[in-house]
Amino acid sequence: RAKSAGRNRIAFFEVGMQADIEDRLALENDLAQAIPQQQLQIHLQAQFDAQGQLDGAELLLRWQHPERGLVPPDRFIPVAEKTGLILALGDWVLEQACALLVGLRAKGLNTPLSVNVSPRQFRQPDFVQRVQALLAQTGAPASSLVFEVTEGLLIDDLQETVARMHALAQLGIRFSIDDFGTGYSSLAYLKRLPLYELKIDRSFVQDTPNDPNGTAIVRMVLSMAKHLGLRVVAEGVETQAQVDFLVSSGCDALQGYLYARPTPAWAWLEAQGATQPLSPASHPLA
Ligand code: C2E
Ligand code: MG
Ligand code: MG
Ligand code: MG
Numbered sequence: 001r002a003k004s005a006g007r008n009r010i011a012f013f014e015v016g017m018q019a020d021i022e023d024r025l026a027l028e029n030d031l032a033q034a035i036p037q038q039q040l041q042i043h044l045q046a047q048f049d050a051q052g053q054l055d056g057a058e059l060l061l062r063w064q065h066p067e068r069g070l071v072p073p074d075r076f077i078p079v080a081e082k083t084g085l086i087l088a089l090g091d092w093v094l095e096q097a098c099a100l101l102v103g104l105r106a107k108g109l110n111t112p113l114s115v116n117v118s119p120r121q122f123r124q125p126d127f128v129q130r131v132q133a134l135l136a137q138t139g140a141p142a143s144s145l146v147f148e149v150t151e152g153l154l155i156d157d158l159q160e161t162v163a164r165m166h167a168l169a170q171l172g173i174r175f176s177i178d179d180f181g182t183g184y185s186s187l188a189y190l191k192r193l194p195l196y197e198l199k200i201d202r203s204f205v206q207d208t209p210n211d212p213n214g215t216a217i218v219r220m221v222l223s224m225a226k227h228l229g230l231r232v233v234a235e236g237v238e239t240q241a242q243v244d245f246l247v248s249s250g251c252d253a254l255q256g257y258l259y260a261r262p263t264p265a266w267a268w269l270e271a272q273g274a275t276q277p278l279s280p281a282s283h284p285l286a
Contacts, residue, residue: 043262047255056112090121098140114146142172151183169194202236209245
């Protein structure tokens, strides 16, 4: 019995792996349909400065799957990266960002919008030209666009990455290092890059203000950023005690559930200083 159970366990394990693989393939297939089937949505999460004024917003991708329901980006972005679908997804998100910027400008606003740009998307040989063409087509102001990249982008091909970041910065685009402190990159690169801000990862923010290691890390990042002239945003702010610590430590901006959850982009735009509310049908993203 024991022996055969052992063998069965192996068989079960293989069946489980098979199911995982099939599930992954199904997800990949479905993801390829997500754009044409209009299952993707953009949510926006606002950022606020130390005085509590709206200071920007981040685009966060959502996938409303017909059977699975809402699939979180942490689940499908890695799949999209692996299959290359991230290129189409990334283009689509950038188009949405430009449409939102045009919509904001129509209201007399120039709130900066942050877009997550994945390494594979950034490494497309014609990425700069694509961005340039999109800006020209839409008339969106490049100076209101912030690209969030992760330290992972800076691990290989640093030369090419630096050159490309400079080319995009020349267009007016600003750069932010997302999830700062969680990657393995050396700090030496920071002064070589045309950076605008660092986003302190949620895992560190959550350790403030009570955990001495958490507060030490946040203080160190803030002091380094000040010396380099970079803006610092704290991600994942959930409590007033975190706000008090972050603001008194010199953090420039805050983003997190305490202030605002990510909300559907069109609703967010509609709520922005509207003198004349847009109906969803007349909205550029409808
Ligand atoms: P991220 O860019 O670091 O985005 C921040 C994540 O933290 C978002 O998760 C946001 O909803 C969540 N968050 C914000 N405030 C709080 C808080 O107070 N508490 C907690 N627990 N979470 C908070 P989301 O939307 O699930 O996105 C996860 C990740 O997926 C993003 O991390 C980003 O790496 C990736 N992602 C999302 N949209 C895109 C996209 O358009 N393109 C690419 N390449 N990646 C994307
Ligand atoms: Mg981000
Ligand atoms: Mg982040
Ligand atoms: Mg993240």
